[in-house]
Amino acid sequence: QKEVEQNSGPLSVPEGAIASLNCTYSDRVSQSFFWYRQYSGKSPELIMSIYSNGDKEDGRFTAQLNKASQYVSLLIRDSQPSDSATYLCAVNSNTGNQFYFGTGTSLTVIP
Amino acid sequence: DVKVTQSSRYLVKRTGEKVFLECVQDMDHENMFWYRQDPGLGLRLIYFSYDVKMKEKGDIPEGYSVSREKKERFSLILESASTNQTSMYLCASSLLFRSYEQYFGPGTRLTVT
Numbered sequence: 001q002k003e004v005e006q007n008s009g010p011l012s013v014p015e016g017a018i019a020s021l022n023c024t025y026s027d028r029v030s031q032s033f034f035w036y037r038q039y040s041g042k043s044p045e046l047i048m049s050i051y052s053n054g055d056k057e058d059g060r061f062t063a064q065l066n067k068a069s070q071y072v073s074l075l076i077r078d079s080q081p082s083d084s085a086t087y088l089c090a091v092n093s094n095t096g097n098q099f100y101f102g103t104g105t106s107l108t109v110i111p
Numbered sequence: 112d113v114k115v116t117q118s119s120r121y122l123v124k125r126t127g128e129k130v131f132l133e134c135v136q137d138m139d140h141e142n143m144f145w146y147r148q149d150p151g152l153g154l155r156l157i158y159f160s161y162d163v164k165m166k167e168k169g170d171i172p173e174g175y176s177v178s179r180e181k182k183e184r185f186s187l188i189l190e191s192a193s194t195n196q197t198s199m200y201l202c203a204s205s206l207l208f209r210s211y212e213q214y215f216g217p218g219t220r221l222t223v224t
Contacts, residue, residue, distance in 0.1 A: 008151075032211050034211050034212075042217070043201055043215035043216060043217055043218050044154070044201075044213075044215050045215070046211075046212055046213065046214075049211065049212070088153070088154065090211065092211050099211055101153050101154040102153060103151060103152065103153035104153060
């Protein structure tokens with residue numbers, strides 16, 4: 001079983017809509033959760049982190065964590081064409097320095 | 112501004128060649144990482160290092176070795192390149208206790224023919 005699973009998409013939303021990206025993880029004791037954005041041909045960049053159950057908002061981005069369901073999501077409000085990218089979910093392992101990336105969800109925002 | 116650089120953006124090597132991929136960071140980060148990224152498989156950790164001359168195997172270390180002689184530089188070595196090592200290789204660095212906050216280099220697309 002993969003440590004981190006994401007729907008590969010592609011996910012298409014119209015400009016101005018809410019994009020919802022989902023991620024599940026298998027290690028119950030994982031503590032830290034992250035979202036990276038990767039534009040085509042570029043390297044990943046960290047956009048959000050969340051450590052406790054509930055929501056965390058940063059501008060148009062909201063990360064949601066439910067540890068009981070082993071589920072983390074990323075909502076992008078007022079989606080813009082510049083949000084078109086692959087979004088990678090990452091989970092910190094319980095052993096320390098390693099963490100695991102999902103395979104990513106491709107998002108296209110249609111003008 | 113945070114900066115991680117990699118020696119080449121594109122590299123073409125022949126089967127059996129020894130290949131060196133270099134990564135340099137200017138942020139005084141303790142941790143450095145090497146990943147490969149393949150379609151459908153995502154990012155997979157090859158090796159990481161948390162200090163000079165220290166290294167830890169990741170998920171897929173077979174066929175690779177690493178060297179960290181200086182804090183700012185982390186090298187990935189393919190001892191005898193094979194076609195199944197054709198991939199995008201990404202280097203990253205982070206502070207020691209913030210391993211989740213990784214800064215990535217631009218990547219090296221390696222093709223082994």
